[in-house]
Amino acid sequence: MSTTGMRRRYWLMKSEPEDFSIDDLERVGTEPWTGVRNYQARNFMRDGMRRGDGVLFYHSNCAVPGIYGIAEVASSAYPDPTQFDRTSKYFDPKxxxxxxxxxxxxxxxxxxxxxxxxxxxxxxxxxxxxxxxALIRKGSRLSVLPVNAAQWKILLAMEPK
DNA sequence: GCCAACGTTGGC
DNA sequence: GCCAACGTTGGC
Incomplete structure (x- = not known):
């Protein structure tokens, strides 16, 4: 085990700003990332993410899609409570x-x-x-995807000043 | 609002 | 296990 700790990983997570925007996240501080119903995206959260990992916050399905800010993974993985909630649109009977x-x-x-x-x-x-x-790979629609350290650096350097 | 691309479901 | 039908994503 390294004495410098495990290296952070990096991710990109998409959200429709009409549903939940970076401003909403700023307001609440921390938010459970409910509603992911894609196995690959789930696996990244369940198996790949660790507290402290960097997250690029991406707005999709809007006038100007793109990265609007930075977030971080604030917990380890746990069951999405909306899957058990009959009144939720994310309810999963199975x-x-x-x-x-x-x-x-x-x-x-x-x-x-x-x-x-x-x-x-x-x-x-x-x-x-x-x-x-994966963000710009043809046909890819993953809402949670890995970003490597080099990509993270490039994308952050692209932030308009 | 359109629609291409993709993932899931379920009949067979 | 195939695959058609259907639902969803997300850019445009």
Missing amino acids: ATREEPRWMLVDVGFVRSFAAPVTLEAIRGRAEALGEDF
């Missing part, structure tokens, strides 16, 4: 408390950008970001 299907982490606000790193700008750096950057 999930049980003994065998939950959907896991989430809490996400904490770090800071918002003065202006977004737009999807358009990100596409412009596609070559530097590389083939394994």
Whole structure:
């Protein structure tokens, strides 16, 4: 075991700003990332994320899609409570408390950008970001995806000053 | 609002 | 296990 601790990992998490924006996160401070119903995205949260990991907060399905700020993983993974809630749109009749299907982490606000790193700008750096950057991979719709250290550095350097 | 791309469901 | 039908995502 390293005495310097485990290296942080980095992620990108999408949210529709009409549903939950970076400003909403700033207001509440920490938010359980409910509603992920894709197995690959779930697996990243359940198996990959650790408290303190960096998160790029991405706004999707809006006028200017892009990265609007930074957040961090604020808990380890635990069952998404909405899967058990009959009144929730995320209710899953096949999930049980003994065998939950959907896991989430809490996400904490770090800071918002003065202006977004737009999807358009990100596409412009596609070559530097590389083939394994799932955000701009053709057909990829993952709402939670890994970002490597080099990509994290590139994307943060793109923040408009 | 359109629609391409993708994931899931369920009949067979 | 195949695959058609359906639902969802998300850019435009």
